[in-house]
Amino acid sequence: MSIVSFDPESMRERLRDVIDPELGTDIVTLGMVQGIEQASADSILVNLALTTIRCPLRAKIQHDIETVARGFGITSVVFRVVEMNKAEKAAAMKQARANAAKAMRSSSLKRKVKVVALASGKGGVGKSTLSVQVAMRFARAGYRVGLLDADIWGYSTVRMLLGDKKKRLDAKGDSTNFKIQPLKASIEGTEISLVSMGLLADSEDEAIMWRGPMLSRALQHFVDDVEWGDIDYLFIDMPPGTGDIQLGLSRLLPQSKVIVVTTPSIEVATVATRVADMCKKTGLEIAGVVENMSYFICEHGSPYSLFGEGGGAFLAERADAHLVAKVPLLASSAEASVTSVGTSDNQSFRKALDDIFEYLLDWFARKELETASCTSKMLRLFEDLEDSL
Numbered sequence: 001m002s003i004v005s006f007d008p009e010s011m012r013e014r015l016r017d018v019i020d021p022e023l024g025t026d027i028v029t030l031g032m033v034q035g036i037e038q039a040s041a042d043s044i045l046v047n048l049a050l051t052t053i054r055c056p057l058r059a060k061i062q063h064d065i066e067t068v069a070r071g072f073g074i075t076s077v078v079f080r081v082v083e084m085n086k087a088e089k090a091a092a093m094k095q096a097r098a099n100a101a102k103a104m105r106s107s108s109l110k111r112k113v114k115v116v117a118l119a120s121g122k123g124g125v126g127k128s129t130l131s132v133q134v135a136m137r138f139a140r141a142g143y144r145v146g147l148l149d150a151d152i153w154g155y156s157t158v159r160m161l162l163g164d165k166k167k168r169l170d171a172k173g174d175s176t177n178f179k180i181q182p183l184k185a186s187i188e189g190t191e192i193s194l195v196s197m198g199l200l201a202d203s204e205d206e207a208i209m210w211r212g213p214m215l216s217r218a219l220q221h222f223v224d225d226v227e228w229g230d231i232d233y234l235f236i237d238m239p240p241g242t243g244d245i246q247l248g249l250s251r252l253l254p255q256s257k258v259i260v261v262t263t264p265s266i267e268v269a270t271v272a273t274r275v276a277d278m279c280k281k282t283g284l285e286i287a288g289v290v291e292n293m294s295y296f297i298c299e300h301g302s303p304y305s306l307f308g309e310g311g312g313a314f315l316a317e318r319a320d321a322h323l324v325a326k327v328p329l330l331a332s333s334a335e336a337s338v339t340s341v342g343t344s345d346n347q348s349f350r351k352a353l354d355d356i357f358e359y360l361l362d363w364f365a366r367k368e369l370e371t372a373s374c375t376s377k378m379l380r381l382f383e384d385l386e387d388s389l
């Protein structure tokens with residue numbers, strides 16, 4: 001049997017990815033991980049302290065720990081579960097409250113704004129196209145819509161919405177207290193508030209060489225320092241992959257709901273599965289899956305699967321999410337542009353956008369009902385814990 005070289009400290013660090021969904025904070029910060037020991041060549045013992053021994057999320061937390069452990073070559077995790085003592089519970093509650101307060105910090109984004117991030121593993125699958133199109137679909141229905149292009153160095157929404165027109169973002173206030181004003185992009189009588197690095201860079205060819213923390217900071221500016229105003233929905237066009245921006249999103253806008261975009265290709269869907277995994281680990285909720293470029297309808301009306309089949313269903317199953325729509329491949333990217341779709345008679349494309357629009361409206365309405373009952377459950381949990389202290 002091969003001996004797995006195992007470093008409990010590294011694993012403890014990785015366990016910061018495991019979020020207690022109820023308290024919205026990672027289990028290490030909450031003091032739940034009280035010990036990690038190697039039990040045998042490929043198994044470990046984890047001492048886990050929960051706020052209550054009957055914690056309904058115990059199975060989920062254990063499952064997430066096992067997933068992290070597998071990354072270390074550990075095949076079996078034995079849990080020794082205890083209930084936190086009063087002091088530990090008090091510390092965990094303090095931490096959870098501090099985190100909740102941080103999440104509500106200075107952002108000018110109103111709490112009622114529904115945030116939808118479109119993400120995928122690979123580039124070129126149509127995240128930007130769909131972000132713009134779905135944002136426009138909501139705007140056409142009369143909603144006030146913001147679009148945040150979080151693809152800091154691969155931005156493309158500016159060209160999609162403004163073409164060759166050169167526009168820049170304005171800021172109000174002085175250098176110590178300023179607010180960036182989103183650009184109001186008007187297309188065929190509808191307007192969306194756009195923020196993109198493309199409205200700050202001097203030219204489209206300017207390669208923005210930001211990496212790591214600078215990327216998350218750019219996102220933070222776009223969230224905190226933008227006067228988003230009275231919008232109903234904020235759509236976020238995410239960069240491809242599972243990097244710093246994705247992590248930043250879960251920290252800065254934990255209320256974001258994610259639409260994972262794939263093509264019908266199983267290879268593309270497999271990479272997108274990693275995005276879905278990351279969402280789960282960072283506590284971001286997946287609203288659904290959209291398969292783009294699903295089929296092409298030729299001039300005689302016959303559909304062709306040009307990029308394979310089944311990617312959307314494969315991803316939806318892996319992500320345990322609903323496959324919301326299959327968006328057809330249009331004859332040219334020009335046809336997929338905002339201005340063309342607004343007037344085009346490509347019914348299947350328009351129908352897919354309608355499906356996404358209606359699904360999201362319905363999904364958020366259901367979530368609001370659930371949240372109402374969850375909030376009262378949370379309040380009860382806090383009260384119970386405080387009573388038991």
Ligand SMILES: Nc1ncnc2c1ncn2[C@@H]1O[C@H](COP(=O)(O)OP(=O)(O)OP(=O)(O)O)[C@@H](O)[C@H]1O
Nearest residue numbers: 123124125126127128129240293328329330333336
């Ligand atoms: N359904 C579609 N039919 C035809 N062309 C499409 C469709 N969806 C996207 N495209 C085109 O495919 C190209 C890539 O799309 P897009 O830029 O939206 O992808 P992306 O996932 O945002 O890529 P990146 O992450 O690299 O920015 C664009 O030229 C776009 O116009």
